Structure formats: C-alpha cells, structure tokens
Amino acid sequence: MTAGLAHVFFFLLMFxxxxxxxxxxxxxxxxxxxxxxxxxxERNLPIRVAQENWGQAIQRVATDSSWQAWQRSTQAALDxxxxxxxxxxxxxxxYQHNLFDPATKLPMKWSTTMPEPRxxxxxxxxxxxxWVAWTRSNNFxxxxxxxxxxxxxxxxxxxxxxxxxIDLYADNYAIWxxxxxxxxxxxxxxxxxxxxxxxxxxxxxVRLLHDYVSFSKLNGWRDKLFYPIVDNxxxxxxxxxxxxxxxxxxxxxxxxxFGDDKLFLEAIDGPMGIRAILKLGVTEDFIWYEGSLGYQTxxxxxxxxxxxxxxxxxxxNDLAREMLIAQNMLLAPLxxxxxxxxxxxxxxxxxxxxxxxxxxxxxxxxxLPTRIGLIEASRKKNWDTLLxxxxxxxxxxxxxxxxxxxxxxxxxxxxxxxxxxxVFLRYGQLTxxxxxxxxxxxxxxFQNIPISTNPATVLYESSLHKDYxxxxxxxxxxxxDGEGQVGWDAGKxxxxxxxxxxxxxxxxxxxxxxxxxxxxxxxxxQLLDRLTLSLNPGAPTDKRLGxxxxxxxxxxxxxxxLGPEFASPPPHGTGFAxxxxxxxxxxxxxxxxxxxxxxxxxxxxxxxSAASRLYTARAPSTPLPKKRxxxxxxxxxxxxxxxxxxxxxxxx
Numbered sequence: 316m317t318a319g320l321a322h323v324f325f326f327l328l329m330f331x332x333x334x335x336x337x338x339x340x341x342x343x344x345x346x347x348x349x350x351x352x353x354x355x356x357e358r359n360l361p362i363r364v365a366q367e368n369w370g371q372a373i374q375r376v377a378t379d380s381s382w383q384a385w386q387r388s389t390q391a392a393l394d395x396x397x398x399x400x401x402x403x404x405x406x407x408x409x410y411q412h413n414l415f416d417p418a419t420k421l422p423m424k425w426s427t428t429m430p431e432p433r434x435x436x437x438x439x440x441x442x443x444x445x446w447v448a449w450t451r452s453n454n455f456x457x458x459x460x461x462x463x464x465x466x467x468x469x470x471x472x473x474x475x476x477x478x479x480x481i482d483l484y485a486d487n488y489a490i491w492x493x494x495x496x497x498x499x500x501x502x503x504x505x506x507x508x509x510x511x512x513x514x515x516x517x518x519x520x521v522r523l524l525h526d527y528v529s530f531s532k533l534n535g536w537r538d539k540l541f542y543p544i545v546d547n548x549x550x551x552x553x554x555x556x557x558x559x560x561x562x563x564x565x566x567x568x569x570x571x572x573f574g575d576d577k578l579f580l581e582a583i584d585g586p587m588g589i590r591a592i593l594k595l596g597v598t599e600d601f602i603w604y605e606g607s608l609g610y611q612t613x614x615x616x617x618x619x620x621x622x623x624x625x626x627x628x629x630x631x632n633d634l635a636r637e638m639l640i641a642q643n644m645l646l647a648p649l650x651x652x653x654x655x656x657x658x659x660x661x662x663x664x665x666x667x668x669x670x671x672x673x674x675x676x677x678x679x680x681x682x683l684p685t686r687i688g689l690i691e692a693s694r695k696k697n698w699d700t701l702l703x704x705x706x707x708x709x710x711x712x713x714x715x716x717x718x719x720x721x722x723x724x725x726x727x728x729x730x731x732x733x734x735x736x737x738v739f740l741r742y743g744q745l746t747x748x749x750x751x752x753x754x755x756x757x758x759x760x761f762q763n764i765p766i767s768t769n770p771a772t773v774l775y776e777s778s779l780h781k782d783y784x785x786x787x788x789x790x791x792x793x794x795x796d797g798e799g800q801v802g803w804d805a806g807k808x809x810x811x812x813x814x815x816x817x818x819x820x821x822x823x824x825x826x827x828x829x830x831x832x833x834x835x836x837x838x839x840x841q842l843l844d845r846l847t848l849s850l851n852p853g854a855p856t857d858k859r860l861g862x863x864x865x866x867x868x869x870x871x872x873x874x875x876x877l878g879p880e881f882a883s884p885p886p887h888g889t890g891f892a893x894x895x896x897x898x899x900x901x902x903x904x905x906x907x908x909x910x911x912x913x914x915x916x917x918x919x920x921x922x923x924s925a926a927s928r929l930y931t932a933r934a935p936s937t938p939l940p941k942k943r944x945x946x947x948x949x950x951x952x953x954x955x956x957x958x959x960x961x962x963x964x965x966x967x
Contacts, residue, residue: 345639348601349646351714352685354707362638365626365681367702369466375701376467385696386467393460396427397476401454404487408451409444410496410505412775417442421939422774425449448504454480455516462523463698474527477520484517485540493547499558500547507551508558510544511565515620517541518568522624533573541569545578549587556748557603557610560592561617568621571628589621589637597640598725601647604745606726608648609664609771612675615641615683622682631682642683645676650716651723651730651739653760659739660758660769661728663749663785666937667771671715680705686713722811722818729808733816733837735762735963738844740835742820743806752787752800754822755833759842761963764912765867767791770937779893783935787863788890793831793848794861794949797888801826810834828854842961850953861886861949862923862957865934868912870944876906877929886930886949894932894945902929902948916964923948924956 346353346361353361376382415422417438423429425446432443458480465474484503491502499507521536548562567582567589569575583589596604596614603611618641625631631638648658652670660667676688677695681703689707692700718737721730727743739758744750751772759766772784783789787799800822809832810819817836825831832847848860878901885891904926910917927950934945948957 342636342639345636345643348643349649349716351716352646352649352687353642354684354686354689356684360635360639361684362635362642363680363682363684364631365623365703367627369702371704372701373467375704382696382701385701389460390464390468393457393464393473396453396457397461401457402451402480402483404483404490406447406451407444407492408448408501408504408509409441410776411445411448411452411509412777413441413445413505414449415442415774415777420778422777422779427453444505448509451503452509452513455513459516459520459523462520465527466523471527474524477524478528478532481517481520481524481536481540485536488540488543498552498554500551502543502547507548507553508561511548511558511561511617514541514544514565515568515617518565518572519620519624522572522627537573541573545569554748555587555592555595556605556746557596557614557617559587560589560596560614563587563589563592564617564621568624571624571630583633589618589634593637593640597644598723598745600723600725600728601640601643602723602726602728603644604726605662605749606728606741606744606746607662607664607749608658608660608668609666610662610749611644611648612668612672615645615675615679619679619682626682638682642685645679645683646685646716650718650721651728652715652718653737653739653758653765654718654763655760655765657765657768659728659741660771661739661741661753661756662744662751663775664771665773667768686711720813720816722808722813724808724811727806727808729811729818729820731816731818731835731837734840736760736837736842736961738835738837738842740818740820740833742808742833743822744803745805747803750803751785751790753790753792754800754804754806754825755792755820755831755846756790757833757835757844759961761912761915761917761961764915766910766912766917766961767864767866770941770943773937773939779935779939783890783893784937786890788888788893789865789934791864793825793829793846794859794863794888795826795829795848795850796859797861797886797891798826827851828858840962842959844959844961845956846959847956848954854953857951857953859886859949860952860955861947862955863945863947864959865943865945866910867936867943868910868917870931870946871909871911872929872931873907873909877902883930885932886947893935895934895942897930897932899928899930902927908946910961918962918964920958920960920962921948922958922960923950924954925950925952 355361356363376386432446434440434443458477461473461477488502494501496506501507501510504510545566553559563582570579598604603614622638625634649670656670658668658670673691676685677691680688680692689705692705693707720732729740731738737760741753741756743754758768772780792799804824806822808820819834821832823830829850834845836843880898880900883897883899885894885897905922908919927948930947932945933942936943
C-alpha cells in the first residue's frame with residue numbers, strides 16, 4: 316500500500332469508527348446544552364479551530380507599546396530562570412504531593428526561591444524528590460517559553476537553551492529509575508500523570524523548534540524521549556480515570572507531532588483512547604464521573620492542548636464531537652453554583668473552586684469559546700491572545716444559567732433551591748477514584764451566605780488528607796463507632812420533587828454493618844433535614860451511632876437545654892484527634908443552637924431519636940490553619956435518627 320493510500324485508509328477508519336461508535340448520539344443536543352455562554356463559530360457550531368500567526372504576532376509587538384511591555388516582562392522572567400542551571404541528570408523526580416515538612420507533617424508551598432532540601436533521612440529524600448518534581452515541572456514551562464521567545468524575537472540563545480534542556484531529558488530518560496507509583500510508569504517524574512502533563516509542554520516546544528533543529532535531532536528526541544514516554548504511559552495500570560485521559564491526550568499529541576497515524580488512532584479510538592474514556596467518564600449531566608469538580612477542570616486541562624494541537628495540524632474536525640462534549644463539561648458546573656460564585660466541592664480537590672474562573676475560561680477560549688472567555692481574551696495579554704486574537708461583541712452581556720432545584724442522578728448529586736435556601740447533596744459515588752467518604756454529605760447556603768461548606772483537602776500524602784479531609788470525619792454524615800463510609804457506593808435516589816424542593820436518598824451499603832437515609836426539603840422558608848442510621852440485622856451488638864454537622868459560622872448552643880459541659884478527650888475514631896477545644900455534655904432529644912454568620916442569624920433546632928452525648932469542637936478547615944465549628948451527636952443503639960430545622964432570622 317502506498318503512503319497516499321495508507322493515509323486515505325487511515326481517515327476512512329477514523330470516519331467509520333466515529334460513525335459506528337456514536338451513531339445514536341445527537342450532536343444537536345450537544346450543541347444545544349448550556350446555550351447561555353456559547354458563541355457560534357464557523358459551520359454554526361459553538362467550538363473553534365485554534366489559529367497561530369507568528370508574523371502577525373511579531374508585527375503587533377513591533378507596533379504596540381503595551382505588547383512591548385508584556386514582552387519585556389516575559390523575557391526578563393525567562394532570563395532570570397535561564398541564568399543558572401535548573402535541572403541535573405543526577406536528580407530523581409518524585410511525587411509532588413510529598414512536598415510537606417518531615418518534622419511538622421504540614422504541606423509546603425513550592426516557589427522558584429524555595430531552596431533545595433538537604434537529604435539526611437528517607438523522609439528528606441521524599442521531600443527532595445518532590446522538590447525536584449516541582450522544579451522540573453517549572454523547567455518544562457520555561458522550555459516552552461524559550462521556544463516561543465525564539466519564534467517571536469529570532470534570538471537563537473533561547474532556542475539553544477530550550478534544545479539543551481530537551482537533550483538533558485532525552486539523554487537521561489533511560490537512565491533515570493523506572494517508577495511505578497499507583498500503577499503508573501515514569502522516569503522523569505514520580506508518576507506517569509506528571510510525565511503526561513510534561514509531555515504536553517515539551518511536545519509543543521518541539522513543534523516550535525521543528526525548523527531550528529536537524530531531522531536527526533528530532534528523531535533522537537522521538538526515539539530516546541517521547542516514544543519511551545508513550546511506552547510507559549501505555550503500560551501503566553491506572554484504570555479509566557483522569558490519569559488515563561491525560562495519558563491518551565499526551566500520546567495523541569506525540570503522534571500528531573511525529574506524523575504517526577497509527578499511534579494517533581490508538582490514542583483516540585483505542586480501548587484506552589480518548590473516545591472510550593469520555594464515553595465512560597462523562598455522565599448525562601456532563602459532570603466527570605469521578606465526582607470531583609476539581610478533576611472536572613483537570614480533565615479539561617488535558618483535552619484543551621490536544622484540541623489546539625489538532626487544530627494547528629489540520630485535524631480539528633477529527634475531534635469536533637469531543638470538543639462539544641468538553642465545552643458542555645466546562646459549562647455544566649455553572650448550573651449548580653452558589654450565590655457567592657463558588658462551586659460545591661465533592662470528592663478530592665485541593666481548594667474550593669469559583670464557578671466563573673476567568674483565567675480558566677481564558678485558557679480554553681481557543682477551541683472551547685465562551686462569551687466570558689472571549690471577553691477575557693479580548694483584554695488580556697498572554698501567548699494565546701498574541702498568537703490567536705479574537706474579536707467579540709462587548710455589548711452582548713455574558714448570561715449565566717439559572718440555578719434551580721435539580722436532580723443530577725447520573726452523577727448522584729442533587730440541588731435544592733427555594734426561599735433563599737440552597738442545598739447541594741452528594742449521595743453516592745460512581746468510582747473509587749478521588750471519592751472521599753462523603754456519601755450523604757450536604758453543603759448549605761442561605762442566599763450568598765455559606766452556612767456549611769466542604770472546604771477541600773490538602774496534599775494527598777499528608778496525614779491531614781489521609782486521616783481527616785478524605786474521611787467522613789470532615790463531612791456532614793453519620794458515623795458508626797466513630798467511623799464513616801467504607802469504600803464507595805452509588806447510593807439510591809428514592810424521591811425527588813422539584814415543585815416541592817424535596818429529595819430523599821439512601822445508602823444501603825454505607826458500611827458493611829450499616830445503612831443510612833437522608834431526606835431534605837425546603838418548606839415555608841425553613842430547611843428541614845432528616846438523617847437516619849441503622850445497623851444491619853447481622854450486627855451482633857449495639858454500637859455508637861453518631862451524626863456530624865460542620866458550620867462556617869459561629870456556633871452558640873442555647874443555654875438551659877443541656878447538661879453541664881466539660882472538657883473531653885476526642886471520641887474514638889479516625890480523625891477526631893485533629894479536633895481542638897473539645898467540649899462534651901449530655902443532650903436531650905430536642906435542643907436549639909444559634910448560628911452567627913456575620914450580620915445574619917440562624918436558629919437551628921435538632922431532634923434526636925434518643926438522649927445523646929453532644930460534642931462541640933474546632934475542626935480543621937482550609938486554607939490551613941483555618942478552623943471551623945463542628946457539632947457531633949452520639950448515642951448507643953441499633954437505629955438512630957436526627958432532624959435538623961434551619962430558619963433565618965432578620966439581620967442584626
């Protein structure tokens with residue numbers, strides 16, 4: 316078969332795979348979802364083909380003083396980085412989540428001025444390898460920056476430095492130890508995921524340096540660095556998740572750059588390819604099935620560079636459907652935002668997220684345009700807006716979808732919104748990947764006032780993540796003998812009524828020994844929440860049954876309703892040791908508390924199925940060392956229930 320026929324045959328395979336794999340999909344449905352932010356482009360589609368015009372960019376910088384100032388600043392920062400060696404062949408890259416102080420166990424924040432850690436113990440070695448991973452990752456950014464500065468200015472010293480750095484990685488890749496953290500294979504970094512994210516930047520630098528270096532140099536990079544990276548990514552055993560998507564996207568970009576159609580077909584249509592992963596991973600509500608909105612963003616960050624690369628290589632049409640899916644993923648969280656502009660925070664995420672992240676929408680405008688992203692691109696200066704400028708009608712307002720009571724059953728979430736109240740309920744998980752023990756957890760707002768939020772977590776290797784934020788102890792959930800959910804479970808939606816703003820759910824397998832239910836409604840301006848916990852028939856004895864409620868407000872227990880309080884050691888169970896200022900008292904079956912939320916007051920009434928012990932404490936929150944109030948009811952038995960009624964009072 317000739318090369319030309321082989322090329323035609325490849326595209327025929329791609330077309331057939333697309334048609335057969337998605338014959339039942341309604342592309343008009345993909346286009347029609349979340350219309351408020353979409354801006355139609357060519358062919359009456361809301362997605363865009365990225366452009367890159369270096370001649371125009373050079374002219375803009377030459378004639379525009381503001382762009383000249385941007386270039387000087389960008390170039391100065393790069394010069395400072397290039398002024399001394401930033402990576403070494405004898406350094407081993409580690410896991411970035413190991414960047415915490417070995418003595419205090421608290422997470423550390425990497426910066427360009429953070430000194431190289433000294434290595435005297437095994438813990439020091441892990442810290443050093445994490446530091447290398449952060450430093451090396453920044454070096455990847457600077458390699459791409461240097462290739463761009465070279466293309467903009469023609470100064471060869473930038474191209475030479477970028478080439479020398481890629482040579483460093485190519486010459487040492489096979490020498491660095493093979494690491495297999497969590498089933499991923501890597502050598503430059505501590506896990507394959509970080510190598511995949513590195514590849515995205517390095518392969519773009521190679522694209523920009525393509526005409527500067529020889530074919531033998533390009534082939535050497537391919538054979539010594541990029542194809543070995545592909546082999547490691549291909550042979551990683553990480554399951555279907557955000558990591559596997561990054562692996563596939565990085566492989567596809569390598570294939571595009573080196574004209575490897577067979578590899579591209581594998582990365583897009585293979586059993587672990589982009590389409591297979593999106594088919595599993597994107598729910599009907601366009602929320603990523605790992606259930607973390609942080610990883611929703613991370614998935615889009617994997618796809619966006621691939622869409623740009625495919626555009627510049629003339630292959631955007633091959634991925635048009637995937638671009639439409641990704642655009643809906645970008646917009647879907649807007650429909651569940653809180654009134655203060657923040658998003659709910661189920662699953663693993665290392666910070667709370669804004670619903671409208673201007674920087675993120677700017678990051679994606681080249682192929683996944685939104686009105687907000689295009690407006691931001693029209694007024695911001697960066698490499699994307701220099702190379703791919705856009706025009707947008709600034710007189711058209713940027714509208715947002717209306718947040719309303721809704722059931723997102725495909726991702727086991729629900730939103731209730733009425734009478735000023737908004738409740739986000741997470742009642743189950745679809746996979747173990749990045750699932751916290753947060754089934755049945757709630758987040759509660761009144762108007763724009765956060766009453767109870769999910770604060771996020773910290774570096775994954777720290778004890779605060781493993782033994783606190785990842786666990787049930789940090790959520791509004793039930794506990795048995797001080798322990799929460801075991802494993803993961805999809806849970807069950809029993810009833811949802813949008814008109815009455817009510818939802819009822821259950822977790823029949825919350826634990827091997829217990830099940831739980833939760834029913835929430837908004838009635839007559841009040842929020843009602845009933846949570847039950849039952850031991851399974853096979854449980855031999857009564858157990859400690861408990862209920863947690865966290866609040867971002869100041870908590871005041873009503874006087875005269877409780878027994879005397881006294882300082883107490885923490886209850887027995889994972890994570891309680893992180894609590895501070897623990898007080899305990901006997902509580903009747905009915906009691907009240909006040910929540911002081913700035914100038915707003917809320918009365919909270921609790922009804923417990925039996926007399927209980929009531930603990931209050933200051934609990935960890937984020938960003939560290941922030942604390943929040945927690946209240947915990949605990950009683951002995953086989954069945955227990957608690958009802959909470961929240962009512963807003965007039966402002967003080």
